[in-house]
Amino acid sequence: MSYEESGVVGLEGLSSFERFLVWIKKSLKGHPEVKTEIGLYATVVKIAPKLAIALSTDGVxxxxxxxxxxxxYDTVGIDCVAMNVNDIICVGAKPIAMLDYIAVQDVSKExxxxxxxxxYAGAKEAGISIPGxxxxxxxxxxxxIKEGYGFDLVGCAVGVMEPNKLIVGEGIKEGDLVIGLGSSGLHSNGYTLARRVLLSKWKVDDY
Incomplete structure (x- = not known):
């Protein structure tokens, strides 16, 4: 089974998003303090000669x-923090805070x-606050899937760094050392395909 077969739009179906980006990119003109191109894991904005902030938003x-x-449900809260602070770290910044956006079908559910x-657990592990x-x-x-339990969870993280320590993959050359870190699992990536493949053969509580 492919991503397309699981319902994820392939590259050929992104033309509408590209038209969306045309207008978003117009907002960058006249703002030289934005130090990164759209499409990186995080966006870096210089706010002082020796200070920049890194911004990232991601969902579970x-x-x-x-x-x-x-x-x-507690583990997806940890995932939300991890997805965002990991993106902040990718550009060389230190995560300091994250805001959450929670959309629910029924706010009264336990x-x-x-x-x-x-x-909270994710914020504690990452060393950040969630101030709002x-x-x-x-x-x-x-x-x-269950009536009344539908929800979406998104975060927007901010980090700080020195502008001259930006990491975007420039200057890579032959002989540089590449370090690979093992993953503990899927984290929050690829679940549309993984669910379709696994749940087509097994129940969620099969071991």
């Missing part, structure tokens, strides 16, 4: 559906506390 994706299936626990965020109840828009 369809792993949230797995959380619904097994009734375990999983909200578990989400909070997970976000947004909660939206969107009954007509948000649907999940």
């Amino acid at each position: 994706g369809t792993k949230l559906l797995v959380a619904e299936l097994i009734g375990k 999983f909200m506390e578990d989400l909070g626990k997970g976000l 965020g947004e909660l939206a109840q969107l009954r007509e828009m948000i649907k999940g």
Whole structure:
């Protein structure tokens, strides 16, 4: 099974997004303090001669559906923090804070506390704070596997760095050392395909 077969749009289907980017990129003109191109893991903006901030936003994706299936929600809070701070680190910045955006079908459901626990655990491990965020109840828009339990979880992280220490992959040359780090699992990537492949053969509680 391919990503396209699982419902993920391939590169040939991104022409509408490219037209969207045309307008977004116009906002960069006349703003030389933006030090990175659109498309990197994080965007770096110089705010003082020796200070820049790195910004990143990311969500947990369809792993949230797995959380619904097994009734375990704290881990996706950790995932949300990890996805964002990892992107901040990629450009050489130190993550310091993250805001969350939570859209829910029903704000009264008990999983909200578990989400909070997970976000706190992720923030503690990453050494950041979560000083604010947004909660939206969107009954007509948000649907999940279980009635009333649909939700989406997104974060927007900020980090700080010296502008001259930006890492974007420039200057790579033959002889440079490449360091690979082993992954502990899928984290929050590729779950649309993974769910389709695995759940077509097994139930979520099969071991």
